[in-house]
Amino acid sequence: MLLSVNRYNEAAILRFAGPGGAWYPGTRSGPYRGPMWVPPPVRSVVPVIEVHQLTKSYGPVKAVEDVSFRLEAGVVNGFVGPNGAGKSTTMRMMVGLDRPTSGHCLIGGRPYTALDAPLRQVGALLDPEAIHPGRSGRNHLRVLARTHGISARRADEVLEMVGLTSAADRRIRGYSLGMRQRLGLAAALLGDPAALLLDEPANGLDPDGIIWIRTLLRSLAREGRAVLVSSHLMGELAQTADRLIVLGHGRVLADATVAELVSRNATRVVQVRTDRPDELEKLVRGRDSAVARRPDGGLEITGMAADDVAVLAHRDGILLYEITTVPASLEDAYLSLTSGFTGGTR
Template sequence: MARSRIVRNFDAMIEVHELTKRFGDTTAVDGISFRLDPGSVTGFIGPNGAGKSTTMRMMVGLDRPTSGRCLVDGRRYADLAAPMRSVGTLIDAEAAHKGRSARNHLRVLARTHGIPDRRADEVLETVGLTDVANKRIGGFSLGMRQRLGLATALLGDPAVLLLDEPANGLDPDGIIWIRTLLRSLAAEGRTVFVSSHLMGELAQTAHRLIVLGRGRVLADDAVDALTARFGTRVARVRPDRPAELEEILRRHDAAVTRLPDGALEVTGMDSPDIAVLAHRHGILLFENTTVAASLEEAYLALTQDQGRHVAKVSR
C-alpha cells in the first residue's frame, strides 16, 4: 500500500528513568530504565503480567507512575503542546466510538490538533482501510480495528510510535504488511517501540529487544546478540557411521539426538569441531550444518523463572 511521502526530519529520543508502578501491595513495574533512539524498531517482550502494558500506559500518561519518569525529548508526555504530533500511540484498539465511521473518527481527532481533514484519508490509505472509510467502526473485525488504531497513531505524522500488540487480529498478509511498515517508519528516522507476543515476527522486525519479567528489565540488547547469548545452537550432521560418531561425541560431553533419517542433532559442540573429530576417526560426513538459535529459545531461557504477577485484590 502506497504511503504519502514524508518530508520531515525525525530526531526524537525517549528516556525512561527508574519507572515504578505499584497497585496496592503489588509492584507491576519495578524501577525500570531504558532509552529509545530514533531510526530503529525496539521490541518489548515478556510474559503476561510482566508489566509491558502498564509501562506503555505510564509513558503516555494513562497511568500515573508511583515514581520515576518518562521523557520525550526532555519533556513529559503531558507537557507536550500537541501530543499526537509528537507521539503516536496504539494502546487499546477498542478506544473508538462504535457509531462513528473510520473517516469521522480520525477527523474528530485531527481537529483537536489542527491537523487537516485530508490527513485522515492519507492514513486510511496507508493502513488499507480506504474501502471501508465510511463504515461504522462497530462493524469492524478485530484486524480492521487494529488497522484503524494504527491509522490513529500515524495521524499526527509523529516522530515516535508506541504500539501495544499492533499485529493482534491480523491475518498472515496483514502481519507481513505491518512488519514492512514498521521497518519503513524506522528507516524514515522515527522511534518505533512495539510490544508483541509474536517472537518470529519480532525476530524479523525489531533491531533491538527489551525483555521484561516481573516488572524488571531482564535484558536489553540487539536481537542477534540476545539469540547468540541465550539461544542454543544445534548442529545437524549426517555421517556414514552414525552410531560410532554418536559415541565419540558423547565422550566429548556433547548432547546427541539420533534422527530417523540417520542424522544426528548435536548441542554443546560446534560444526567445525565435529568435523575435526569425524576426520580424526575416518568418518565421512554427508551433511554438517548449524541451525542458528531462535529468538523463542532465547526468550524462554530468559523468562523461564519469571511467572506472571498475581495481583492482590482489596475487598
C-alpha cells in the first residue's frame, strides 16, 4: 500500500504497491511530510496472539491477575488503564522479559521465547531508553539485524521510514526522547513483523509525529498485521484503535470495540438554556436526573433524553432557548469505567 497524509484531515490516499513495499512522494517536506516508506504486505499468515490468564505477583501484591485477551490480524488494539493498572507488566510478560507467576502468552501456538526468529514475527517497543547510548542509530539497528540475518539495507529503510536518516550516524545519547521513540519503532519494524506490541509509542512526539504514527498504525493493520498499542491519549485511540482492552488493578475491565465501549459506559449530556433555569432544574431533579450549572447560566442534564427534557419544560410553560445533546466520547466512557481503579504497580 502507498499512503500520504493530508495536513488538515489526515485522509489516507491508498494505492497498490508491489511485494517489496514502496515510496509515495507526498506533498510536504520533512521527515514525515514528504516521502513516506510504506512496508510491504505481510507475506505469511499472521499468528494469532493469545494471552491466557496471565498473573504476576510480587510477594502479596498482584500486579496482573488473570488477564486474558486475543489479538487478531488486521486489528489495532488499544491497551489502556490508569497508571499502575498492569499494562507494561503484561506486555513484558508477552515477550518473555518478565516471567509470569501463572498463565501464558502464545504466538501462533508458541511462547515468544520459543520462536525461531522473533523479530520477524513480533516487533516490540517497550522502553525507548533500553538502547546503548554510545552507538549510532544505524549501528544499533544493524546489530539487531545481524542477529536475524536481516540485511543492513533494511536498517536504512526503517530509518528513512521513521524520519531518522539525517540522524542515523549520531550517537544515541544525543537523541531527544521523540527521536529515541522513533528509533525504537524502527527496531520494532526491522524484521517486517506480523504483529507489533508498542508501549506508549507517541510519548515525546510532536503533533505532526502523533499524526504520522496514527496513520502508520492504521496502514500496518490494513496490511493484515496485529497491533497492540498502549496509550493515555484517548482522543488518538478514538481515531486509531478498532478495539480497546481496558485494565484496572491488574484485571481486564473491558475488551470491546470502541463503539461498544462508548455505548455501554458513556452517558450523553443534554445542554439547555432557558428563561427559568431554577424551575427546570427542580423538575429535572424530581425525575432522579443529575443537573449541573454551566458558567453561562445554562444547565447540563444527565439521565434524561433531550426529548424528555423538552416535553417536561413544555408542560410547565418553560421557554427553551437551546437544547443540545452532547455526543458521548471515548474519554467519558474510559473515565466512567476506570473510576476508582488507580494506583498499584505497572
